[in-house]
Amino acid sequence: MPSDKPRRFTFLLLDRFTMMPFTAAIEPLRLANRASGQTLYSWRLVAVAGDHATCSNGTRVALDGTLDAEPVPDRGDVVIVCGGTDIARAATRPVLNWLRKQARGGATMGAVCTGAWVLAEAGLLDGRKATIHWENHDGFAEAFPQVDLYRSVFVNDGNRMTAAGGTSSIDLMLHLIADAHGEALATEVADQMLHTAIRTDQDRQRLSIPTRIGVRHPRLAAVIARIEGNLEDPISPAQLAQDAGMSTRQLERLFRRYLNRSPKRYYMETRLARARNLLMQTDMSIIEVALASGFSSPSHFSKCYRALYGSTPYRERGTGTVSHA
Structure with a gap:
């Protein structure tokens, strides 16, 4: 249902996060605002500490805040964990505790690329459906047998959502936009991105x-x-x-x-x-x-x-x- 209040996304940028899944997640939100003429979505970029986060290609991204300064979420907020290389090392105690606190506060918890590993480490995917980049699938399955792991491009399991990496974030966000504001807006956003084949949660990650x-x-x-x-x-x-x-x-x-x-x-x-x-x-x-x-x-x-x-x-x-x- 549309709401007068923008749905707020908080992107947690872990050290050496991968840029493409992150930008593929945030751009559909910006374009949805532009196409609708309304502020349907707002977002913040946070990390463990500092005033910027560094992605795997060396680019620095300015932050809006750090974990210790983030407010308790409103119910309906979305937290997206953006992962990348050496993901197991990014699952530190401060990160895990913050994610659990956000989940207790009622936020929908999500992840792109390898971020699902950190959600699983926090126990937030136990008994839930999820996906992760195909390269990490075997390791994830061994480490977290309690997670119902899929090979699809994205999985939306209620208040848990995961996208496998690359451009799959676009498909997840278009799915959310269509659910909240209709297929017409999602299609307009896809057209703006020249994303000509919108994938569903039934599409698999790898080519045949x-x-x-x-x-x-x-x-x-x-x-x-x-x-x-x-x-x-x-x-x-x-x-x-x-x-x-x-x-x-x-x-x-x-x-x-x-x-x-x-x-x-x-x-x-x-x-x-x-x-x-x-x-x-x-x-x-x-x-x-x-x-x-x-x-x-x-x-x-x-x-x-x-x-x-x-x-x-x-x-x-x-x-x-x-x-x-």
């Missing part, structure tokens, strides 16, 4: 497998889908071929023709990519990461990892530098 690999071959796509869905318990090439209705030799030729590698090699690279994400994004032990990626032997895992990435899992864990959209 044929689009990602640049090959439209149904059998190859089906095999890759099976590989991506069975990383913890790998399936043999012979079984993959049999399930796809072809011989092992045919499967081998298919992978070499289109991907320039064997099925076994492709499977190994996919498992190791998952392991790398878990190393960077969770506190799981090396052996736990190995097992979650289909390796029963830590030494074999370390050998394969070093062959692909030029560093051991132990050294990689020390760098902790995986970027996010």
